[in-house]
Amino acid sequence: MSNGAHITVKTYLTVFVILLGLTALTTGVAFIDLGGGLNNFAALTIATVKALLVVLYFMHARTSDRFTWVIAAAGIFWLLLLLGGTLDDAITRNQLPGELQLTP
Numbered sequence: 368m369s370n371g372a373h374i375t376v377k378t379y380l381t382v383f384v385i386l387l388g389l390t391a392l393t394t395g396v397a398f399i400d401l402g403g404g405l406n407n408f409a410a411l412t413i414a415t416v417k418a419l420l421v422v423l424y425f426m427h428a429r430t431s432d433r434f435t436w437v438i439a440a441a442g443i444f445w446l447l448l449l450l451g452g453t454l455d456d457a458i459t460r461n462q463l464p465g466e467l468q469l470t471p
C-alpha cells in the first residue's frame with residue numbers, strides 16, 4: 368500500500384499555502400481580460416495544477432504503489448474521453464447544412 372515514506376506536516380502546510388495562492392490567482396485571472404479565450408485556458412491550467420497537488424499529496428498518490436497510479440491513469444483517461452466527446456459535440460454543433468439547423 369505504501370512504501371513507508373511519510374509526508375510531514377510542514378509539507379502539508381506548504382501545499383495548503385500553494386493551493387490558497389493558486390486559488391487567489393484563479394480569482395485574479397477572472398477579473399483580468401486576457402482576450403481570445405486565454406482566461407479559460409489560464410483558469411483550467413491553474414485548476415489542473417491544483418488537482419494534481421491534491422491527488423499527489425492529500426490523497427497520497429505520490430507515495431503509493433504502481434497499482435494506484437494505474438487506477439489514477441485510468442480515471443484520467445476516462446475523463447479525457449468524456450471531455451473529448453463533449454468538445455466534439457460543442458465544436459461541430461453549428462456545422463450542419465443550413466436547411467437542417469433548428470432555430471430556437
